[in-house]
Amino acid sequence: MSMQIKPQMVEAVMFFSERGICKEMLFPEFEALLDGVVNMPEFADEQMRVVFVMINPRLLIRAAVFFYLDFDEKGSPDSGWNLPLRHLAERAGRGPDLGAGPIRLACRSQCPVSWHQMHLWDPSLAPGNNDLVLLRDAAKRNALGLLVEDDSAQSVAPERLQMASEDTWHAPDPAREVAEELSEKLDQEHRLKTAQLIKQQRLRITSLSQQAEDELAKFKLASEEQSKNLQGQIHGLHQALRQQEELNASLKAQLVAQADGFQKSREEMTRQLRAIETHGRTETDILRTQFEAESQAKVAAAVVEYKEQIAIRDMELAYRNEQDAQVQQELERLRREREESARQSGDQILERLAKLGMVFVVYHPGAGHLTIPLQDIARYQDNPMVYAAAKCFVSETQYRQWLMHYQQPSCEAPLPSGERCAMPIDRIDNPSRFVVGDSNCCARHKASASRLRTVS
Known part of the structure; x- marks a missing residue:
């Protein structure tokens, strides 16, 4: 009697491109990729969208974690990448049903660990381009060659069948009971499908809202930077014009002084010539x-x-x-x-720490825990505020103003006496939603500011 191998739950990783799923591999192969055993030249110098999935023996997905992975110019993954995929999959919330009940889903809009949210992405749930459907179909195709559980029912041998005596036969159930059972079963299935559809739509709405907020923050930051550049150019032009006017005034004064001197010299020479002519x-x-x-x-x-x-x-x-x-x-x-001395001392220490697996993580309100790559250490040391503001998609000025509000959420509007209102207000947790003159004012001063803007 040969020993039968029983299928088990399998962990796999799938890579997404613009055309859909472009690469599938088992989790041990992915770990070898992270350890530098192999490279992926086709992903060189790109940020790939990757999904960690858990597939049961019936080729149905039970959990999915959507995350980003950066590759360098040689096709090697980021050495500082350290997401706990199994932990995120175990603690993830409920998602849509892909055939085996609601899956455990971890993505940007549904992340069980807040400081890993920035490293995740939201799947597209649009009809005809649903990333979850692509994952389900890829698992069914079984390109990874997984062991499949046989669902066929075991047939019973004819000799083991027993016939009951005629006096123990029962009459079939009434048609009304059958109809009630069928109606209750259909109603329960309809409720389950409706609940799953509502869950999918809520997840899609949350994903779209997050994308819209990110785009709006990027546009606001670009607009503020462009406005700041234009203001700097205008200031430079005004300063150059003022210097030119001062130079013109100075030259005009010199010309007037020289003309007066020439006039006096001419008059003196004329007087002397007339005196000489008389002699x-x-x-x-x-x-x-x-x-x-x-x-x-x-x-x-x-x-x-x-x-x-x-x-x-x-x-x-x-x-x-x-x-x-x-x-x-x-x-x-x-x-x-x-x-050379600074580079040999500081860079060598940082490189040794990075090779030992140390990750440089800092915490900034609004941005959360930031994992700083080795090549960004110098830029972070130059100005941590600018680095944190860029991660929040806001300018440094707006981030500093929001930080003052976050540390002490009170109304900053001035009173007629010259003091601040200091009325406690609701705290704005996201810097990109913070608006000066609105988010840092109480309801009364916020209404006053709104009327002033309407009148102006």
């Missing part, structure tokens, strides 16, 4: 000759002096340029030494 032609020639000689001598002396000054300046400039070049070379050498 006779000869004296005029003598004075003119003396004047020209003195002028030429002064010009020659000035030219010599200026040439000497220029020569001295040229020597000083050459010496200074030489010193600047030496200082620049010394600064460049010191900078290279400092960068």
Whole structure:
């Protein structure tokens, strides 16, 4: 008698592309991919949508976890990826029925562990493009070659059948009882199908709402950045115009001063010439000759002096340029030494920690627990607020304003006395939903601000 292998629940991973499911593998193969044993060159430099599924021996899906996985330019998965797929599948909420009762479903809009939500994605439930239907059909095709449980009923041998005596036969049930049982069964099936349809529609509505909020936050951030850039350009143009006006005014003043000086010199020369003419032609020639000689001598002396000054300046400039070049070379050498020292000390430590499996996780209100890749450590150290704001799809200014509201949710509207209203208000947990002048005001000041905006 040969030993029969009993089918068991199987864990598998399926990759999605724009055309649907493009790759299927068992979970041990996926673990080998994560360990770097194999690579996926066809997924190089892409962020793939992946689903972890649990399939029963009848090829029906019992649980599904929808998550993202990044690949580098060589086709290797992100070394910092560490989602607990089995844990998420075990703690996931109820989802649609794919043939074996409601599945356990973990996705972006239904995540049992909040700090893993940003690493998950929502399946499309649109008719004709339902990702859950694609998963169900892929499991039925059994491209992974899973062991299937035989559902065929075991036939009973004829010799084991027993016939009851005629006096123990019973008359068939009345038709009314049969109709009632059939009606109750149909009604229960209809209720189950209706409940499953409502569950699917609620999940789809939640998914679409989350996508709409993400798109709106991205558009708001892009609009704010564009507005900030335009404001900076306008400010720069105003500043350049003001500098040009000041320069024009200075040049105009210089021209007026020079014109006055020329006018006074002309008047003085005219007066002297008239005085010379009164003393006779000869004296005029003598004075003119003396004047020209003195002028030429002064010009020659000035030219010599200026040439000497220029020569001295040229020597000083050459010496200074030489010193600047030496200082620049010394600064460049010191900078290279400092960068090399800093890189060898800090980067080596971080790389060693990353190779040991350490993950750099920080917590920011609104963004939750963020897993920082090794290549983003420097950008996070430069400005953690900007990094957290980008993860929330808002600007740094809006994130700081929301953080003040989140830490102390009270009305910030000013009173006639100059003090803040400080009335406790509801806290806005999502930074992208926070609106200055609305979310941080009580109902009375929010209504006042709304009337002011309507009048303006």
